[in-house]
Amino acid sequence: MVIGGDAAGMSAASQARRLRKPGELEIVAFERGSFTSFSACGIPYWVGGDVEERDDLIARTPEAHRERAIDVRMRTEVVEIDPRERRVRSRDLASGAEEWTAYDKLVIATGARPLRPDLPGIDAPGVHGVQTLDDGQALLDTLAEMETAGKAEGRRAVVIGAGYIGVEMAEALVHRGYEVTVVNRGKEPMSTLDPDMGRLVHEAMTGMGIAMVNDAEVTKILTGDDGRARAVATEDREFPADVVVLGIGVRPETALARAAGLPLGEHGGLLTDLAMRVRGPVADGAIWAGGDCVEVLDLVSGRERHIALGTHANKHGQVIGSNVGGGYATFPGVVGTAVSKVCDLEIARTGLREKDARAAGLQYVTVTIESTSRAGYYPGAALMTVKMLAERRTGRLLGTQIVGREGAAKRVDVAAVALTARMTVEQMTALDLGYAPPFSPVWDPVLVAARKAVTAVRAGGA
Amino acid sequence: MVIGGDAAGMSAASQARRLRKPGELEIVAFERGSFTSFSACGIPYWVGGDVEERDDLIARTPEAHRERAIDVRMRTEVVEIDPRERRVRSRDLASGAEEWTAYDKLVIATGARPLRPDLPGIDAPGVHGVQTLDDGQALLDTLAEMETAGKAEGRRAVVIGAGYIGVEMAEALVHRGYEVTVVNRGKEPMSTLDPDMGRLVHEAMTGMGIAMVNDAEVTKILTGDDGRARAVATEDREFPADVVVLGIGVRPETALARAAGLPLGEHGGLLTDLAMRVRGPVADGAIWAGGDCVEVLDLVSGRERHIALGTHANKHGQVIGSNVGGGYATFPGVVGTAVSKVCDLEIARTGLREKDARAAGLQYVTVTIESTSRAGYYPGAALMTVKMLAERRTGRLLGTQIVGREGAAKRVDVAAVALTARMTVEQMTALDLGYAPPFSPVWDPVLVAARKAVTAVRAGGA
Incomplete structure (x- = not known):
């Protein structure tokens, strides 16, 4: 039985079905919404017009799951888990x-x-929020309404929050011709980066005509005579808005699990073992959990984190489905990789920020370099900035952040694999990365940063 | 003293100079040509017009080196090394x-x-060859001559060889408006790939209007009444050519080293230790070597290979300069990563091909998958094919080959780092790679291949 019909749940169901025929394993999945297996990460691109149809974001419909003998019960909400009796109580939302x-x-x-x-x-x-396809549709309806109502000029949008969702929604609204203001509680946008790297994002967004307001706490949404939102207010300012988008982030949806007495971590996510089985006596070995409702082990800091990301959810589902289906798989943890873009700006990070390293008790050196995505003489070579953290003394890579244009973001994967392998920055300098003028300078930017980090580690003394 | 003023030699000189002031270390470099520190890898893009000026390919001129107290002696060829007396005999090519x-x-x-x-x-x-800047200039002169002579229509070029240089030169000549035929001795182009992946390159080149002739041994170059090349002949065919480009590959230039009694490997390259110091009693610990004239350790097969590639040469130079300057560094070896492009086709490989694995005594499974560079629903998502080799039983990654369009080639870096870390394909399935719709499907293509390889390893039995 699966609660939740999106990435983790339906991946688990599909993988279990691959391993066990219908006669061997019955699979029931409850989904309170109207869709299964959709890409929430794609919503900003649908709103922005890069993706034309809502259905493009649906990887597999309820019907397609049913054809594979997965009994998907839509618009059916699980309202209680009773782990002692091994049963759940569900409610048909229609009746x-x-x-x-x-x-x-x-x-x-x-x-x-x-x-x-x-x-x-x-x-x-x-x-508007932008978490579900229904949210996305509601936002698109609002935008279409305004656009047909003749408010074709000078439309203004305010995005609250400047994390991934916030900056991606800012891009989407720029694409649709809005004047966009992003109101951000933090010192710089993208708090998943160190502030010095967030500053580069800030500057680039300003260059794109996006008004970036930092250090600002929203106090209320002002409404007009028609009851509609008309502005976002902070302590000391008002930002007029024809539409307001909430992009503040998410928390694990674990009310059911909490009520059932299942173990939650400090971020509110379910705690599992490496096979994604929920820990502790209440679950009694019969409950698995994965996706955005769990905490994951950060392999660099050794601590649990909550990271809502489709790629992890899919991996969790794969692991759970293998184990539930009688196979064996584990999810060893994450290193905290994330990539994003705002218009042509690419943003990437993996591993620890400075404050994460301090919180984990690690001492470190940092270096920042500028290089290019291609050989400097090759057309289209674009600047990127790479920041690298390495542990003091040992020189072990602790984190990498990249901000640049085309070709910047996915370079972070090299650092992600190096983190997983617990490489030192000195080991990284010898990495045999692909080189040809259209793809990289003779020293890849990640290696340039690693070389500088080696020097910093040496200079950092004992 | 440095023999050779290009990547390895001048990187070594520069790094040694960084560590030792002029009063502490005198540095002399002999270069028989007219340029220092140039990018031979950039020549195809200069010929093709992507790079405008020859000088764009020069990272540092002799004058710039001299300003840093490196005594560069241009047009001066070393004709003998006398390791016993620790001296070299040089010839001023002018006088x-x-x-x-x-x-x-x-x-x-x-x-x-x-x-x-x-x-x-x-x-x-x-x-024409295309190894040096002088070669490139001579080819450009020939092309310009033909173009101004009015042969503006139906110009034909034949490229001999379908390795990296061959396919890059094919692209360059297509860019200049030539009808291009590539004559290749092998079964498929890009013999650095397995033939099944080379086949994809073949098909793509044909689709670009490049005539690809495989299994063909060139027997002679036919000349016209004016003594100029007019066609390339194989056993049974003739390919008319206004210009012929040789792109057959290179061998280590080690005649001097051989004459001096220094140790060469089975590919004709100098043999060094991990600090890039030439092995054996003749060198007596006083000779280092790096760049295209040495053999390097292949970390996957455990054997020595010869790989002519600017990125390795730069790393060797860095290591040699550190050691000669009194520091310490090593070059641990390579995993055999290479990337290239022909027009919009990207080609990448790392690790072992099937025949390399067999030659190394390794048993393996192979899998091939198709995926896309971005989320399938995101604009510009381009198909790519990924082939992966994993060791039988252990599942250790042995090699990865990728052929696709934009966003394909540099993905091979993930496999390159995984090879360096000796990861299994199962470990790779959990890699925390950057995911967002503009950059990757929710399962990165490399991970899709790794997942399939896990299944193949299991199915491969004991």
Whole structure:
């Protein structure tokens, strides 16, 4: 039995089905929404017009799952887990009818819920989250309404939050011709980067005509006579808005798990073992969990983190499905890789930021270099900035952040693999990375940073 | 003392100078040509017009080196190394004057020479190599001559050889408007790939209008009444050519080293230790070597290989300069990464091909998958094919080959780092690679291949 019909849940169901025929394993999945297996990460591109159809974001429909003998029950919300009796209580959202269903093995994949600060006006028409396809459709409807209402010029959007969702939504709204203001609580956008790297994002966004307001706490959403949002207010300013988008981040959706007495970590996510089985006596070995509702081990800091990301959810589902299906697989953990873009700016990070390293008790050196995506003489060579953290004394790579244009973001993968392998920056300088003038300078930018980090580690003394 | 003023030699000189002031270390470099520190890898893009000026390919001129107290002696060829007396005999190519110069430490960076088969007509006007800037200029002069002579339509070029240089020169000549035929001895182009992957390159080149002739041994260059090359002949065919480009590959330039009694490997390259110091009693610890004239350790097969590539030469130079300057560095070896492009086709490889694995005594499984560079629904998502080799039983990654469009080639870096870390394909499936719709599907193509390889390893039995 699976609770949640998106990436983690349906990957688990599909993988278990691959290993076990219908006669060997019955699979039931409950989904409270109207869609299965959709790409929430794609919503900004759908809103921005890069992706034409909502259905392009749906990897597999409920019907397609049913054809593979997965009994998907849509618009059906699980409202209680009873781990002692190994059963769940579900509610048909149309009829309100409830029933108990027994499980032998349960997969919790309830995802995350977007943060929605308790502010005056937050529920006004014109204020939109972008977590589900329904959210995306509602936002698109609002935009279409305004656009057909003749407000074709000078349309203004305010995005609250400057993390991945915030900056991607800023891009989407720029693409649709809006004047965009991003209001951000932090010192710089992209708090997943160190502030010095976030500063580069800030400058690039300003260069794209996006108004970036940092150090600003939203106090309320102001509404007009028609009850619609008309501006976002902070302590000391007002930002007029025809539409407001919430991009503040998410928290694990673990109310059910909490009520059932399952173990949650300090970030509110479920705690599992390496096979993605929920820990502790209440779960009693019969419950698995994955995706945005769990905490994962950060292999660099040795601590649990919460990271809502489709690629992890898919891996978790694969691991859970293998184990539930009688196979064996583990999810060893993450190194914290993330990539994003705002218009033509590419942003990437992996491993620890400075404050993460300090929190983990690690001493470190940092270096920052500028290089290019291709040989300097090759057309299209674009500047990028690479920051690298290495442990003091040992020189072990701790983290890498990259901000640049085309060809910048995916270079972070080299650092991600190096982190996984616990390489030192000196070992990295010898890495045999692909070189040809259209693809890289003779020293890849990641290696230039590693070389400088070697020097910094040496200079850092004992 | 340095023999050879290109990547390895001048990197070594520069790094040694960084560590030792002029009063502490005198540095002399002999270069028989007219340029220092140039990018031979950039020549195809200069010929093709992507790079405008020859000087764009020069990273540092002799004058710039001299300003940093490196005594570069241009057009001066070293004609003998006398390791017993620790001296070299050099010849001023202008005057023919010779002299002996003593060294304390010698760096051999004599590079590689292009293969030039001993065929009738090979020295005719209109037949060009592309190893040096002078070669590139001579080819450009020939092309300009033809173009101004009014032969503006239906110009035909034949490229002999379908390795990196061959396919890059094919692209360059297509860019200049030539009808291009590539004549290749092998079964498929790009013999650095397995033939099944080379086949994809073949098909793509054909699609670009490049005539690809495989399994063909060139027997002679036919010349016209004016003595110029007019066609390339194989056993059974003739390919008309206004210009012929040799792109057959290179061999280590080690005649001097051989004459001096220094140790050469089975590919004709100098043999060094991990600090890039030439092995054996003749060198007596006073000679280093790096760049295209040495053999390097292949970390996957455990054997020595010869790989002529600017990025290795630069790393060797860095290591040699550190050691000669009194520091310490090593070059641990390579995994055999190479990337290239023909027009919009990207080609990449790392690790072992099937025949390399067999030659190394390794048993393996192979898998091939198709995926895309971005989320399937994101604009510009381009197909790529990834082939992966994993060791039978252990599942250790042995090699990866990628052929695709934009975003394909540099993905091979993930496999290159994984090879260096001796990861298994199962370990790779958990790699935390950057994911966002504009940059990758939720499972990166390299991970899709790794997942399939895991299944193949399991199915491969004990």
